[in-house]
Amino acid sequence: MIARLIEGTSRRGLVLLALLLAFLILIPFFVNDYLITVLILIFYFAFVGQAWNIMMGFAGQLSLGHALYVGLGAYTSAALYVHFGVGPWIGMLAAIPVAGALGAVIGFLAFRFGVSGVYFAILTIAFCEFARVGFDHFRWVGGSAGFFLPVAQYSVNDLWNLRGKPSMFYYVILGFTVAAFIICHLLLRSRMGYFWQAIREDEPAARALGINAFRYKMIAVVISAGMTSLAGVFFAFFYNNLFPEQVFHISRSIEMILAPIIGGVGTLFGPILGAVILTGLSETMHEILHLLGVDVPGAKAVFYGICLLVVIVALPDGVWPWLSRRLGLSERK
Amino acid sequence: MTALLSVDAVSKRFRGLVAVDRVSFSIMPGEIYAVIGPNGAGKTTLFNVIAGVFQPDDGTIAFNGSRIDGETPDGVCRRGIGRTFQIVRPFPGLSVEDNVIVGALLHRPDVAAARRHAHEILSRLDLFPKRSHLASTLTLPDRKRLEVARALATDPKLLLLDEVMAGLRPSETDRIVAILTELNRETGLTILLIEHVMRAVMALASRVLVLHHGAKIAEGTPAQVVREPAVIESYLGAEVLE
Ligand SMILES: Nc1ncnc2c1ncn2[C@@H]1O[C@H](COP(=O)(O)OP(=O)(O)O)[C@@H](O)[C@H]1O
Numbered sequence: 274m275i276a277r278l279i280e281g282t283s284r285r286g287l288v289l290l291a292l293l294l295a296f297l298i299l300i301p302f303f304v305n306d307y308l309i310t311v312l313i314l315i316f317y318f319a320f321v322g323q324a325w326n327i328m329m330g331f332a333g334q335l336s337l338g339h340a341l342y343v344g345l346g347a348y349t350s351a352a353l354y355v356h357f358g359v360g361p362w363i364g365m366l367a368a369i370p371v372a373g374a375l376g377a378v379i380g381f382l383a384f385r386f387g388v389s390g391v392y393f394a395i396l397t398i399a400f401c402e403f404a405r406v407g408f409d410h411f412r413w414v415g416g417s418a419g420f421f422l423p424v425a426q427y428s429v430n431d432l433w434n435l436r437g438k439p440s441m442f443y444y445v446i447l448g449f450t451v452a453a454f455i456i457c458h459l460l461l462r463s464r465m466g467y468f469w470q471a472i473r474e475d476e477p478a479a480r481a482l483g484i485n486a487f488r489y490k491m492i493a494v495v496i497s498a499g500m501t502s503l504a505g506v507f508f509a510f511f512y513n514n515l516f517p518e519q520v521f522h523i524s525r526s527i528e529m530i531l532a533p534i535i536g537g538v539g540t541l542f543g544p545i546l547g548a549v550i551l552t553g554l555s556e557t558m559h560e561i562l563h564l565l566g567v568d569v570p571g572a573k574a575v576f577y578g579i580c581l582l583v584v585i586v587a588l589p590d591g592v593w594p595w596l597s598r599r600l601g602l603s604e605r606k
Numbered sequence: 607m608t609a610l611l612s613v614d615a616v617s618k619r620f621r622g623l624v625a626v627d628r629v630s631f632s633i634m635p636g637e638i639y640a641v642i643g644p645n646g647a648g649k650t651t652l653f654n655v656i657a658g659v660f661q662p663d664d665g666t667i668a669f670n671g672s673r674i675d676g677e678t679p680d681g682v683c684r685r686g687i688g689r690t691f692q693i694v695r696p697f698p699g700l701s702v703e704d705n706v707i708v709g710a711l712l713h714r715p716d717v718a719a720a721r722r723h724a725h726e727i728l729s730r731l732d733l734f735p736k737r738s739h740l741a742s743t744l745t746l747p748d749r750k751r752l753e754v755a756r757a758l759a760t761d762p763k764l765l766l767l768d769e770v771m772a773g774l775r776p777s778e779t780d781r782i783v784a785i786l787t788e789l790n791r792e793t794g795l796t797i798l799l800i801e802h803v804m805r806a807v808m809a810l811a812s813r814v815l816v817l818h819h820g821a822k823i824a825e826g827t828p829a830q831v832v833r834e835p836a837v838i839e840s841y842l843g844a845e846v847l848e
Pocket residue numbers: 620623625643644645646647648649650651652
């Protein structure tokens with residue numbers, strides 16, 4: 274398994290990877306809580322970007338409604354915690370099948386009836402909107418007034434219940450991101466990974482090679498949805514409040530696909546690099562504007578837009594493919 | 607001996623147009639069989655009906671003893687029919703090797719075994735030195751051979767080739783003819799090919815079917831069909847005069 278993991282990666286790449294990981298593990302000891310929160314955001318987006326990438330980057334199915342699975346994971350685990358005292362790790366075991374099942378419903382409706390491309394994307398948006406309206410009226414989890422997890426000042430980290438300081442959350446999301454990276458790496462090089470890429474490149478040609486496109490697209494949706502729901506559990510326990518209007522808002526769905534797009538759709542490092550670039554730069558921008566005393570609403574959105582535009586024009590395949598060539602590392606797509 | 611493929615009174619209509627009109631023929635195991643005819647005669651449509659892209663409006667298709675009309679394209683391939691597309695469509699973003707590995711994975715559970723099989727096939731088709739190139743960077747002759755390689759990797763019993771020699775220079779055509787002959791002789795692979803290049807048809811095919819306006823107008827050995835008045839009139843006329 275380890276051999277399979279590192280197969281095809283250059284020595285130089287492995288050394289860089291190990292150094293990077295060591296740096297990320299040590300960093301909380303040297304920075305303040307604000308910076309840790311920024312890092313949490315980065316890895317949160319890296320993680321959901323990775324999960325989304327399985328559908329779009331690997332199997333070629335554009336979802337613009339991934340906030341749905343974040344929301345389902347968040348509400349499922351929060352409801353279990355608040356109403357039944359069930360902890361988040363058990364909550365994850367419930368969140369994955371809930372999100373996976375809805376992913377399967379959407380996938381079935383779309384792929385069985387030949388809905389693809391833009392129409393598929395619209396279908397994913399529609400389901401996310403249904404959820405937003407539905408949860409607005411779902412009193413059991415607070416409806417539009419919001420759903421809250423009990424908060425207190427924690428002096429000790431309670432990992433089992435995900436109650437504690439930012440550094441604990443940082444390690445959790447870092448662990449998620451590393452695990453997602455490894456899983457995606459293995460998936461991409463598996464038999465199924467080849468079939469996904471074939472479907473992404475040319476579905477009729479893939480079918481002519483005997484690939485059951487319906488089945489493999491369904492698997493991609495279910496894995497992607499289940500993985501994304503874990504981010505929702507994290508979201509619920511980190512922020513402690515959930516509003517349908519925010520959680521299921523389309524801007525959440527858009528936000529989470531920017532990192533892989535900037536970093537490189539279909540690549541393994543793209544989502545991580547994209548999240549670093551976007552979150553890092555936007556926070557820097559925030560600080561600079563703050564120092565200059567400029568308080569322009571929407572400055573961040575404009576910055577995001579410009580960033581996207583520059584990358585898409587200059588590096589249509591994303592930053593990572595270009596950077597890896599520059600660094601002499603190659604990632605087989 | 608029973609036929610490997612039997613096409614029986616198959617028709618396919620697009621709105622008013624009868625693209626394939628009650629066509630029947632059968633191919634024996636190990637045979638190389640050609641379909642010729644002018645542009646728009648319905649050759650590609652006939653292929654697509656066999657390959658499961660379209661369902662026939664009438665008629666039946668049997669492969670290896672069982673009905674395959676109504677089967678999905680992937681189902682047809684899993685039963686042992688590989689195909690190429692007239693307008694080539696290799697996976698552009700994948701390397702040459704990965705294109706072939708995708709096909710090889712159909713009957714192989716792991717990537718390492720599929721890669722070994724892909725390498726054998728790439729060598730056979732003179733593509734091994736280019737295995738790490740991106741498919742989108744290949745020249746047209748190479749892309750055509752890549753399509754053949756990818757289809758071959760699925761271990762078909764029957765290979766459908768749609769104009770794989772169109773647009774190639776005579777030397778390249780001869781090379782493909784030699785490769786196909788060798789494959790057929792060594793592995794017993796049955797081949798059904800659509801071809802405009804008559805010198806390839808004459809060299810390869812044991813029997814030829816001539817389509818015109820969707821219907822069969824002649825069938826026989828290459829030497830027989832080129833002497834048929836109907837064939838000369840509808841299709842070969844220009845070439846014979848040249
Ligand atoms: N998908 C389709 N929809 C409508 N008409 C089609 C379609 N495919 C082929 N045709 C028509 O069917 C006829 C036969 O086409 P085709 O099978 O491609 O001929 P050939 O391969 O012999 O050149 C042509 O008139 C073509 O326009």
